[in-house]
Amino acid sequence: MVVLSREALHESVVDPVSASMNFLNEVAGRYPEAISLAAGRPFDEFHSVADIDKHIQAYLTHLRERGLSGAAARQLLTQYGRTNGHVGDLIARMLDVDENIQVPAAAVMVTTGCQEAMVIALRGLCAGPGDVVLAAEPCYVGLTGAARILGVEVVGVPESPDGLRPETVRAVAAAVRARGKTPKALYLVPNFANPSGVSLPVPVRRALLAAAADEDLLILEDDPYGLFGLDDEPRPTLKSLDSDQRVIYLGSFAKSYFPGARVGYLVADQTVADAAGRRTLLAEELSTVKSMLTVNTSALSQAVVGGMLIDSGFSLRAVNQAKIAFYRRNLNTLLASLHKHFAGTAVRWNNPSGGFFVVCDVPVDASEALLEVSAQEYGVLWTPMRFFYVGGGGTHAIRLSCSAIEPDRIEEGVGRLAALLRR
Amino acid sequence: MVVLSREALHESVVDPVSASMNFLNEVAGRYPEAISLAAGRPFDEFHSVADIDKHIQAYLTHLRERGLSGAAARQLLTQYGRTNGHVGDLIARMLDVDENIQVPAAAVMVTTGCQEAMVIALRGLCAGPGDVVLAAEPCYVGLTGAARILGVEVVGVPESPDGLRPETVRAVAAAVRARGKTPKALYLVPNFANPSGVSLPVPVRRALLAAAADEDLLILEDDPYGLFGLDDEPRPTLKSLDSDQRVIYLGSFAKSYFPGARVGYLVADQTVADAAGRRTLLAEELSTVKSMLTVNTSALSQAVVGGMLIDSGFSLRAVNQAKIAFYRRNLNTLLASLHKHFAGTAVRWNNPSGGFFVVCDVPVDASEALLEVSAQEYGVLWTPMRFFYVGGGGTHAIRLSCSAIEPDRIEEGVGRLAALLRR
Numbered sequence: 001m002v003v004l005s006r007e008a009l010h011e012s013v014v015d016p017v018s019a020s021m022n023f024l025n026e027v028a029g030r031y032p033e034a035i036s037l038a039a040g041r042p043f044d045e046f047h048s049v050a051d052i053d054k055h056i057q058a059y060l061t062h063l064r065e066r067g068l069s070g071a072a073a074r075q076l077l078t079q080y081g082r083t084n085g086h087v088g089d090l091i092a093r094m095l096d097v098d099e100n101i102q103v104p105a106a107a108v109m110v111t112t113g114c115q116e117a118m119v120i121a122l123r124g125l126c127a128g129p130g131d132v133v134l135a136a137e138p139c140y141v142g143l144t145g146a147a148r149i150l151g152v153e154v155v156g157v158p159e160s161p162d163g164l165r166p167e168t169v170r171a172v173a174a175a176v177r178a179r180g181k182t183p184k185a186l187y188l189v190p191n192f193a194n195p196s197g198v199s200l201p202v203p204v205r206r207a208l209l210a211a212a213a214d215e216d217l218l219i220l221e222d223d224p225y226g227l228f229g230l231d232d233e234p235r236p237t238l239k240s241l242d243s244d245q246r247v248i249y250l251g252s253f254a255k256s257y258f259p260g261a262r263v264g265y266l267v268a269d270q271t272v273a274d275a276a277g278r279r280t281l282l283a284e285e286l287s288t289v290k291s292m293l294t295v296n297t298s299a300l301s302q303a304v305v306g307g308m309l310i311d312s313g314f315s316l317r318a319v320n321q322a323k324i325a326f327y328r329r330n331l332n333t334l335l336a337s338l339h340k341h342f343a344g345t346a347v348r349w350n351n352p353s354g355g356f357f358v359v360c361d362v363p364v365d366a367s368e369a370l371l372e373v374s375a376q377e378y379g380v381l382w383t384p385m386r387f388f389y390v391g392g393g394g395t396h397a398i399r400l401s402c403s404a405i406e407p408d409r410i411e412e413g414v415g416r417l418a419a420l421l422r423r
Numbered sequence: 424m425v426v427l428s429r430e431a432l433h434e435s436v437v438d439p440v441s442a443s444m445n446f447l448n449e450v451a452g453r454y455p456e457a458i459s460l461a462a463g464r465p466f467d468e469f470h471s472v473a474d475i476d477k478h479i480q481a482y483l484t485h486l487r488e489r490g491l492s493g494a495a496a497r498q499l500l501t502q503y504g505r506t507n508g509h510v511g512d513l514i515a516r517m518l519d520v521d522e523n524i525q526v527p528a529a530a531v532m533v534t535t536g537c538q539e540a541m542v543i544a545l546r547g548l549c550a551g552p553g554d555v556v557l558a559a560e561p562c563y564v565g566l567t568g569a570a571r572i573l574g575v576e577v578v579g580v581p582e583s584p585d586g587l588r589p590e591t592v593r594a595v596a597a598a599v600r601a602r603g604k605t606p607k608a609l610y611l612v613p614n615f616a617n618p619s620g621v622s623l624p625v626p627v628r629r630a631l632l633a634a635a636a637d638e639d640l641l642i643l644e645d646d647p648y649g650l651f652g653l654d655d656e657p658r659p660t661l662k663s664l665d666s667d668q669r670v671i672y673l674g675s676f677a678k679s680y681f682p683g684a685r686v687g688y689l690v691a692d693q694t695v696a697d698a699a700g701r702r703t704l705l706a707e708e709l710s711t712v713k714s715m716l717t718v719n720t721s722a723l724s725q726a727v728v729g730g731m732l733i734d735s736g737f738s739l740r741a742v743n744q745a746k747i748a749f750y751r752r753n754l755n756t757l758l759a760s761l762h763k764h765f766a767g768t769a770v771r772w773n774n775p776s777g778g779f780f781v782v783c784d785v786p787v788d789a790s791e792a793l794l795e796v797s798a799q800e801y802g803v804l805w806t807p808m809r810f811f812y813v814g815g816g817g818t819h820a821i822r823l824s825c826s827a828i829e830p831d832r833i834e835e836g837v838g839r840l841a842a843l844l845r846r
Binding site: 001002003004005006007008009010011012013014015018021022041042044047048049052053060071073074075076077078079080081112113115116119123124125126127142145146148150151218244245246254258259260261262263270271272273274275280282285286288289291292293294295296297298299300301304 | 426427430432434436438441444464467470472476479483496498501504548573574669677683685686693696697702705708709711715717718722
């Protein structure tokens with residue numbers, strides 16, 4: 001009988017962040033009655049199975065109106081299809097309506113969730129062992145995980161409490177160059193980052209674009225939470241401010257529609273020139289990578305998303321008003337509960353202006369052992385911030401999520417957390 | 424404006440096989456009236472958009488009968504889900520019914536098509552630069568493409584006209600070891616391989632399992648065409664003959680259901696032991712890799728496939744009788760047409776016992792330039808066999824496909840090919 005040694009498998013199988021995430025899921029599984037301030041998934045009750053057929057039908061109607069025959073529509077939904085997908089034009093239209101981003105449909109690649117978009121962008125840009133990616137730190141584990149699969153080094157750019165600072169990006173890029181490596185791109189979440197909750201002021205966004213230009217970096221902008229601000233302040237994406245194609249925009253429908261569709265996208269309108277001077281768009285060049293990962297994105301899932309975009313008048317913002325109100329109320333509830341229980345104590349928390357996450361500094365080691373005690377004895381789950389640091393850090397901080405449960409449970413959960421930390 | 428140099432992108436973007444495949448697609452696009460003996464996709468008219476909702480409903484009924492609440496079913500179809508998927512149990516049941524493969528559901532990982540299954544298996548098994556994969560050559564381009572994304576070296580094991588020989592596997596493995604590398608796995612398609620069409624006799628399958636055991640190789644068995652034999656001979660998969668978990672089985676629903684669902688799977692029931700002696704299944708360990716590529720497989724697509732499996736009584740063989748008859752007639756038509764036009768000439772072709780492909784040796788250089796002439800002047804497309812060799816070869820051979828068109832077009836296409844080659 002074949003017995004494989006776990007240690008002989010690739011490092012991405014056995015990496016510590018995955019082990020941590022598995023531990024978190026495993027604890028959640030063992031204490032199903034615990035209130036989860038750890039889960040960052042969207043709230044279940046916004047999703048509807050009936051939407052699936054409704055939106056497929058809306059997409060089929062749209063195809064018919066565009067003059068496609070029944071056979072051609074069938075082929076689009078059931079055959080192997082164009083590597084970069086069949087709803088890129090609808091996504092480009094939504095980006096224009098909602099985000100003031102104007103790109104040709106050919107610059108949009110539809111991906112199997114945003115996770116695949118990260119893998120594809122990193123793979124295309126990082127050609128050799130000397131090519132590294134910079135990432136705002138604390139960093140979303142999906143980005144570090146994607147890099148680990150590919151053997152791409154991630155170098156953290158420490159966030160200040162107000163978010164990423166352009167001068168820190170410059171300093172880290174210079175330090176990377178000084179050790180003979182090439183920083184190719186900078187990954188960031190401009191709005192209500194996961195995990196830090198922090199958003200970047202507009203002048204900082206512009207300054208980051210300038211720093212990226214000076215340092216010859218592309219920016220990988222990931223914006224899954226941008227709709228969910230506490231107010232209606234405009235928060236322009238870096239891509240909408242990007243006048244020289246410096247930004248690759250990574251998109252997700254997981255929070256604005258539903259995660260089970262597994263549809264995301266990347267926008268790469270950069271020009272690529274070969275030695276003969278032939279010019280293409282980066283999204284077109286990256287289709288080779290996409291084809292070798294998943295051939296193309298589920299045609300069904302694309303049709304469902306396409307139908308939703310058509311039904312919404314190409315505005316996720318318009319169609320998500322109820323979700324926006326719900327997540328606002330939840331975040332306000334979380335912040336009010338933290339104030340109620342922790343004002344005047346040694347616990348400190350930040351004050352995100354939107355999104356799903358708040359970070360608390362706690363006066364104890366926020367370890368896996370403490371999480372186990374928290375789940376078992378106090379019935380509340382949270383995420384140790386140490387999971388989000390590439391090279392160590394976050395030992396005395398936790399991430400609290402408020403997206404997956406209702407306000408009364410958030411209040412109760414923070415009360416339980418207070419009981420734990422009083423101990 | 425950012426202008427990227429194509430040569431600075433990763434080699435998987437610019438690799439020659441992809442360029443060749445793009446060339447093929449591009450020629451097909453320029454000559455839409457040409458008869459394609461190049462396209463290996465399944466025949467369109469077996470697919471039905473109405474099946475999508477029908478099979479989702481069948482899956483929902485199944486979940487209800489298993490006692491799941493409406494909310495739990497909604498969650499399964501719309502939320503982030505289990506990394507390894509929610510229809511593994513149904514796939515395990517089908518493998519038992521159709522293939523005499525008995526594995527626990529936990530050994531099945533549902534993937535975004537078989538392509539992702541290849542990426543995940545290669546990534547998990549090949550941990551360092553010295554770990555290489557052996558592959559029957561000529562080789563399916565999806566395997567070499569997946570390896571290129573990951574920087575894994577592929578070493579070809581030349582097929583004889585009767586298919587892979589165990590002694591060649593042993594010799595290639597020894598040669599790889601002699602240059603200080605470690606062969607970790609052997610990729611093969613036992614039934615009607617793409618591109619060669621060749622199938623392995625049962626004694627050879629057993630001998631390959633023995634050779635793999637001796638050489639400490641896992642076998643990556645890819646079987647997308649196994650249903651489509653010209654006769655009802657049983658052709659046991661290597662996995663069904665595998666008594667010591669030597670085989671990782673890579674599955675596809677692209678030909679047995681429809682490609683647009685993008686659902687495949689891998690079966691990895693190998694035991695993994697860590698330093699502490701804790702034992703898990705390889706499929707469970709590989710879930711880390713899956714989560715970093717695509718999080719999980721489209722829950723919608725899984726539901727559609729799940730409903731189809733339930734509706735079919737868990738037998739792809741039973742539900743595919745019409746397709747089996749169609750592809751038999753097509754392959755017989757292709758072989759008869761070759762006989763009619765080329766018997767007694769310098770053109771030689773092999774005699775597959777099923778599947779979608781026949782290989783012809785031709786007395787000319789089967790180059791891209793000849794393909795262009797063939798498309799433009801003779802209205803027929805085919806695939807140069809040189810696309811399928813890692814290290815050169817196949818210059819005077821072409822692959823003919825017979826899956827995507829009807830018999831009269833196949834006859835006409837071979838006639839046009841004869842006109843080209845008479846020139």
